[in-house]
Amino acid sequence: MLKFASLLRIVFAALVVVVLTADAASAQTYPDRVIKIIVPFAVGGQPDTVARVIAQYLQATVGTTIIENRPGNSTIIGSKFAADAAPDGYTLLFGSSTSLAIAPAMTSSAGYDPVKSFRPIAAVSRSAMYLNVGPSVRAKTVHELVDFAKANPGKLNFAAPPGPPHLAGEAFKRATGIDIVPVPYRTMNQAFTDLLSGQMDIIFDSPAPLAHLLREGKIRALIGLGKQRMALLPDVPTMAESGFPDLQVITWNGLVAPAGTPDAIIARLNTAVNEGLKSPQVRDALTKFSSEPLGGTPQDFAAMVAVESKKWAEIIRLAGVKID
Numbered sequence: 001m002l003k004f005a006s007l008l009r010i011v012f013a014a015l016v017v018v019v020l021t022a023d024a025a026s027a028q029t030y031p032d033r034v035i036k037i038i039v040p041f042a043v044g045g046q047p048d049t050v051a052r053v054i055a056q057y058l059q060a061t062v063g064t065t066i067i068e069n070r071p072g073n074s075t076i077i078g079s080k081f082a083a084d085a086a087p088d089g090y091t092l093l094f095g096s097s098t099s100l101a102i103a104p105a106m107t108s109s110a111g112y113d114p115v116k117s118f119r120p121i122a123a124v125s126r127s128a129m130y131l132n133v134g135p136s137v138r139a140k141t142v143h144e145l146v147d148f149a150k151a152n153p154g155k156l157n158f159a160a161p162p163g164p165p166h167l168a169g170e171a172f173k174r175a176t177g178i179d180i181v182p183v184p185y186r187t188m189n190q191a192f193t194d195l196l197s198g199q200m201d202i203i204f205d206s207p208a209p210l211a212h213l214l215r216e217g218k219i220r221a222l223i224g225l226g227k228q229r230m231a232l233l234p235d236v237p238t239m240a241e242s243g244f245p246d247l248q249v250i251t252w253n254g255l256v257a258p259a260g261t262p263d264a265i266i267a268r269l270n271t272a273v274n275e276g277l278k279s280p281q282v283r284d285a286l287t288k289f290s291s292e293p294l295g296g297t298p299q300d301f302a303a304m305v306a307v308e309s310k311k312w313a314e315i316i317r318l319a320g321v322k323i324d
Contacts, residue, residue: 030089030265031063037255038085039094040078042071046208046289047253051094053285054124054255057276062268067094074162074323075099076110083112087260089269093118096253097312098163100305105313106162106323114309118256119266120301122273123294125286126252127206128226129168130236134195134219137202142223142242149178157181158202159191162323167312168204168225168249170319175239175247195219206251207232208289225249232290252308254294254301270298 037055041047051067058065070078079099085091093099100114112118131142137156139145149156160166160182173180180202185191188209194200196218203210203219207230213219214233221236227248229238240246255273257266276282277293286293316322 028264030268033064033090035063035065035090035092036068037065037092037094038078038082039067039069040071040075040082040099041069043069046206046291047094047096050125050253050285050289050291053282054094054273054276057279057282058269058272061275062272074103074106076103076107076112079103080111082256083117083258085258087119087258087262089257089261089265091258092121092269093256094124094253095256097251097308100256101309101312102163102167102316103323105309105316106321114305115302117259119259119261120298120305121255121257121266121269122298123252123254123296123301123304124273124277125289125291125293126250127208127289127291128224128230129164129204129249129251130207130221130225130233131172131223132195132203132205132210132214132219132221134198134200134203136198136200137220139222140220142237142244145222146176146178146244149176149180153179154181156201157183158204159183159185159188159195159200161185161188161191164249164251165191165204166321167315167319169202170321171247171249171315172204172225174318175245204249206290208291211290230290252294252304256301266298 035058037051039048039051048069055065055067070081075098079093082091082093104110104114133139139148158169158180160169166182169182191200191203195203207214207221210219214221221233223242224230224236224238225247226238229236274295277295283293
């Protein structure tokens with residue numbers, strides 16, 4: 001019996017050595033073919049553009065890297081495709097607060113677990129949401145807006161496409177105790193048009209898509225839902241500065257790989273992303289989208305995803321928002 005147990009230990013140890021050797025060998029030759037980053041958004045938006053900047057840096061420093069857009073079903077289609085890919089470092093996901101926190105909490109049929117299905121590589125950037133109003137709103141400050149909303153419950157509306165803009169509005173409603181009405185939209189572009197025409201009162205979004213309208217004074221940002229003021233909008237206060245509950249609603253993104261991807265490959269990609277986030281080209285691109293570069297270790301990104309997942313899941317639960 002002892003001999004059999006000893007034999008089992010030897011066999012197990014040998015298997016471990018074989019697996020570790022195989023992982024090390026694959027990492028040494030990695031990459032020997034094209035690396036594909038799945039972006040679960042359409043071409044041309046903020047996530048796609050930022051992902052392409054990261055892909056260009058990986059192309060120059062690691063190996064041939066391409067973007068493959070697989071939008072649909074609130075990022076679930078592309079995210080599940082990446083989760084089901086071989087864990088060899090050749091199919092990655094440009095994950096975000098939508099794909100790694102919001103979408104899985106809004107449906108029971110996502111087909112992937114944001115924690116168990118992926119290995120974090122590195123966080124890339126984050127951006128605060130802002131409350132923006134159009135010409136239909138006379139309020140010049142968030143206090144005036146809240147006072148009006150409390151005096152006229154249900155009169156103001158806000159754009160509610162699936163994802164962060166809708167949920168930011170729900171979180172703001174709960175934090176301030178007001179009743180504003182969500183209006184569903186398939187895309188933000190139509191909401192922007194309605195905001196300018198006066199049919200829509202409020203849009204919660206990051207400043208980048210609305211920057212030209214803000215500069216031209218066609219719309220106004222009343223408050224930021226981030227921890228601190230943004231350089232693009234230095235005169236716009238945060239919730240905490242305005243005396244409201246310290247509500248923080250940010251969107252973020254980063255690179256992940258399918259669960260089971262070897263440590264050495266994760267480490268190499270993490271180093272490359274962190275180096276890229278220090279480059280002027282990448283930082284300039286993030287600044288254009290009002291985004292703050294992040295970086296850090298895979299463990300840092302994993303911790304952030306865990307915290308953010310719980311936060312968004314609670315907002316979704318309280319708002320009763322589902323896509324099933």
